[in-house]
Ligand code: AMP
């Protein structure tokens with residue numbers, strides 16, 4: 477049995493980022509930038525009005541009447557110019573006329589025909605958004621290996637980029653094993669259970685941007701398993717659930733070996749998830765997750781997730797789950813010799829373990845949104861400050 481850290485290190489060591497590809501901006505969400513991108517346009521692109529109102533000269537402004545000499549809408553630059561005693565009717569986002577140094581909101585103005593009376597203090601620079609004040613040309617907008625999140629996508633769009641280079645698309649096959657499993661929609665018989673791991677794994681993997689090409693279910697028969705694995709290894713990653721433990725129906729390890737596969741990791745000091753397996757058959761990275769749903773969940777997040785992200789071109793700091801400092805709501809203790817991931821609920825800065833902390837307890841898992849990693853021997857009292865990993 478190896479440590480969790482050693483397992484992650486060995487997995488990541490063997491994973492290489494796929495060759496980058498060019499894709500349209502519309503498809504880039506959750507991909508990872510394959511190069512640094514620098515701003516080619518400043519933001520804002522030109523001095524513009526933050527309000528609907530009137531462009532004026534605040535520096536020479538004397539209370540009184542100003543003559544409206546024109547109108548400047550957004551979307552076109554009419555190249556207007558104002559002098560003392562004049563104003564331009566202007567709208568949000570419209571270019572500021574030459575000579576103007578402030579905008580007066582329309583709410584602060586009384587309009588009388590082609591003249592205005594200003595009813596408020598006006599200071600130089602009021603409601604003017606200066607060219608480049610948010611972003612300067614040449615400034616880095618995206619770093620290589622950074623995740624393209626919705627806001628980053630918007631920033632790239634603001635630069636006029638229609639396409640960008642991102643890491644390769646990771647194709648995954650999912651294989652759930654077990655004689656007791658049936659698919660949703662089928663009639664359940666005594667002793668059978670509905671197969672749920674493939675649904676969970678597909679959702680977790682799709683959410684990080686992997687492409688799930690196939691999802692199969694297979695019985696605990698060597699021949700059937702061999703065929704199913706052979707189909708699965710056509711993808712870059714094969715995630716198998718069940719059949720990796722020590723029972724006589726646990727055939728995944730021996731079947732992988734019979735196909736010439738190399739088993740790099742089997743059994744990790746992690747709870748839940750001890751029978752976890754990692755190896756390779758040809759070019760395919762194969763993950764064998766224990767069948768118990770919570771074990772499959774924890775090992776998918778801790779081992780499969782960072783490997784998929786690295787393949788997608790994510791930088792090292794993007795491989796970690798997001799962490800949040802919380803106040804522990806109860807006493808907790810890890811008496812065992814394995815790292816224990818407690819499932820809990822993070823609300824208002826408090827972390828409370830939820831449900832049965834057992835590897836089959838899917839309901840408890842469904843009520844949780846965060847994991848607390850407890851090292852072996854660690855004991856923490858209620859009120860302690862802890863760093864929890866959130867996935868929801
Ligand atoms: P195994 O790892 O194959 O020994 O399975 C451990 C436990 O997880 C057993 O109780 C299985 O019935 C259950 N299990 C295995 N695969 C799945 C699955 N795909 N969905 C739900 N439960 C499963």
Ligand code: MG
Nearest residue numbers: 654718719767
């Ligand atoms: Mg099984």
